Amino acid sequence: MKSIKTLVEERRQKLEVYGRDWADKPNDMLMWMMDAAQGEEQSIPNLSLEMLVLNFTAIHTSSTAFAHMLYHLAAEPNHIKPLREEVESVIAADGWTKTSMGKMRKIDSFIRESQRLHGPGHTSMARLAIKPFTFSNGMTVPVGNLVACSSRGIHTDNTKYPNADVFDGFRFSKMRETEATKYQMVSTNPEYLAFGHGKHACPGRFFVANELKLMLAHIIVSYDVTFEDGQGFPPDLVLDEANIPGKADVMVRRRQGWEKGMREKYSY
Numbered sequence: 001m002k003s004i005k006t007l008v009e010e011r012r013q014k015l016e017v018y019g020r021d022w023a024d025k026p027n028d029m030l031m032w033m034m035d036a037a038q039g040e041e042q043s044i045p046n047l048s049l050e051m052l053v054l055n056f057t058a059i060h061t062s063s064t065a066f067a068h069m070l071y072h073l074a075a076e077p078n079h080i081k082p083l084r085e086e087v088e089s090v091i092a093a094d095g096w097t098k099t100s101m102g103k104m105r106k107i108d109s110f111i112r113e114s115q116r117l118h119g120p121g122h123t124s125m126a127r128l129a130i131k132p133f134t135f136s137n138g139m140t141v142p143v144g145n146l147v148a149c150s151s152r153g154i155h156t157d158n159t160k161y162p163n164a165d166v167f168d169g170f171r172f173s174k175m176r177e178t179e180a181t182k183y184q185m186v187s188t189n190p191e192y193l194a195f196g197h198g199k200h201a202c203p204g205r206f207f208v209a210n211e212l213k214l215m216l217a218h219i220i221v222s223y224d225v226t227f228e229d230g231q232g233f234p235p236d237l238v239l240d241e242a243n244i245p246g247k248a249d250v251m252v253r254r255r256q257g258w259e260k261g262m263r264e265k266y267s268y
């Protein structure tokens with residue numbers, strides 16, 4: 001709270017002197033929150049709490065997604081060659097750019113599939129009824145009740161995903177051959193709820209898709225990844241509705257066949 005307080009006070013002074021749109025006004029989360037806050041929301045404890053909630057929302061989801069991705073790489077080595085070929089050809093054409101991230105459909109699919117089976121929660125879209133709500137089938141949710149969608153149930157439904165329990169890293173890139181955008185990592189729909197859906201769907205998903213794709217692409221072209229002898233994909237830990245990667249030892253070493261010049265080629 002101390003550091004937020006210092007920053008907020010400095011910024012408020014500048015707002016007073018230069019107005020709402022001063023030349024080097026920071027373009028960051030704290031400034032957006034300060035601009036949007038009304039009344040009591042502007043208090044330092046409230047802004048600090050919002051920042052903590054945002055950090056919690058953003059960081060554990062991204063890091064657990066990364067752990068699951070690594071586990072899948074180690075558990076499903078048949079994916080490595082096609083992923084490497086994709087990253088190598090995209091990087092050769094466009095370098096490490098945002099455009100390249102958009103072109104890596106297999107990488108995108110691999111992460112989306114990992115999140116389908118191992119997203120951060122067994123439920124998604126939790127909502128509190130602040131007034132009575134009646135669904136189209138007549139079922140009413142009384143005030144004060146929490147409801148959520150069973151994302152785990154939907155994601156493992158064989159009628160929606162054939163062989164739903166099986167990890168197929170290229171499931172969505174194959175689906176994208178007919179529907180270019182519907183099945184990309186950031187797309188939400190009632191059958192894919194890793195980022196929720198609708199008005200409150202995760203706004204961080206565009207950022208995290210690029211972040212995770214960049215990290216996976218870098219690992220794919222630079223390293224070999226395997227489990228420590230005798231280990232495999234560890235069962236997730238389930239705490240209430242939260243889904244957390246289990247513990248396993250993953251060995252990462254410089255890719256076999258790594259040649260002189262590759263560091264320059266694949267660094268960004």
Ligand code: HEM
Nearest residue numbers: 058061062065125126194195196197200201202203204208
């Ligand atoms: C793999 C990473 C992530 C996953 C799986 C994830 C998942 C989710 C889910 C399931 C929700 C609830 C959506 C709903 O209720 O409909 C959500 C909300 C949210 N996420 Fe993420 N998230 C991730 C990363 C991030 C990052 C990196 C940020 C910020 C930089 C972020 C910011 C938010 C915010 C602000 C909300 C609340 C949106 C609202 O209530 O309107 N998330 N996220």
